[in-house]
Amino acid sequence: MADTKVTVRDNGPLLVTGFGVVEDAEGNAFATGGKETIALCRCGASKNRPFCDGAHRECNFDAVDRATDE
């Protein structure tokens, strides 16, 4: 299996590459259409959660997070 990479986008979703499966709390898999990279909503405004549908652009989601050594 490929390494998993999560990229925190400025004012946007979490891009996940190299994932295995995305499940709900009951263990049911969401359809990901065979994509290698998915975008997970972190603004809460998507109508297609847990996936990003671009709604973060309309809700003024403001999150610019940078990694630190701490």
Ligand code: FES
């Ligand atoms: S992060 Fe894109 S819709 Fe929420």
